Amino acid sequence: MIEELLPLGVEHAEAFGDLAGAWLYAVEESAVAGAGPERRAEFATARHLARRALSRLEVAGAPLPAGPRRAPQWPAGVVGSITHCAGYRVAVVARRTEFAALGVDAEPNEPLPVTVLRRIATERELARVADLLVRRPEVRWDRLLFSVKESLYKACTPLAGQWPGYDRTDIVLDAAGPALTARLLPGPRPGPPPCGTFEGRWLVRRGLLLTAVLRPARPAPG
Structure with missing residues (x-):
């Protein structure tokens, strides 16, 4: 399913539930120390899928130990992203020579709590979501906006070493198609935003919302 959002050069592995026999290296175990069996199975499945994609x-x-922000620490020369939600797990990877950064996220196609939406969205984004919910109510655009921001967080943070915040983005979604643009807004300090603009795609399928954003390592010719 995720392959519909990914260009050539990005590999993936996905599952619609936890995999029997998925295991963890000792160094990975610390990330789920004390977790319940469901959380541990979810985590082990995601790491298994990441190794399959690699x-x-x-x-x-x-081993793919968790880094300072709990994101996987990928092998040298590789960028990647993992996401999981109820009934779905996926890992995507690419070579740094081809892609500078990428991020993916999966969410249920269900309403986002209003308190969360107002905390993570700008006024411009709130207006766009309200319009899109009227035009295509079968898509939970509020949750989709959150998912794009999660993908952007995963792509931007390793690239820039920081995350300016969920309210410092400008996400443009299109009701007519899967293309999206995710832009980081300038912060209070002088200078350009830390990550700039990412292109991406979204998909709604099987009760899920999937989003992916990426940045090629080199600009496209022409």
Whole structure:
């Protein structure tokens, strides 16, 4: 399913539930120390899928410990992203020579609590979501906006070493198609925003919302 959002050069592995036999390296166990069996199975499945995706890049399987912000620490020369929600897990990876950053997220196609929406959205984004909910109510655009911001967080943070905040974005979604633009807004300090603009795509399928954003390592010719 996720492959519909990914360009050539990005490999993936996905599952619609936890995988029997998924295991963890000892260094990965610390991230789920004290977690319940469901959380541990979800985490182990995601790491298993990440190693499967890495094998499609011909990168040997290796431990993927959690970093300072709990994101996986990928092998040298690789960028990647993992997401999981009820009934779905996916990992995507690419070589740094092809992509500078990428991020994916999955969410249920259900309303986002209003308190959360107002905390993470700008006034411009709130207006767009309200309009889109009228035009295509079968898509939960409020939750989709949140998902794009989650994807952007995963792509931007490793690239810039910081995250300006969920309220410092400008997300443009299109009711007519899957294309999206995710832009970081300038912060209070002088200078350009830390990550700039990402292009991406979204999909609604099987009761899920999927989003992906990426930045090529090199600008497209022409």
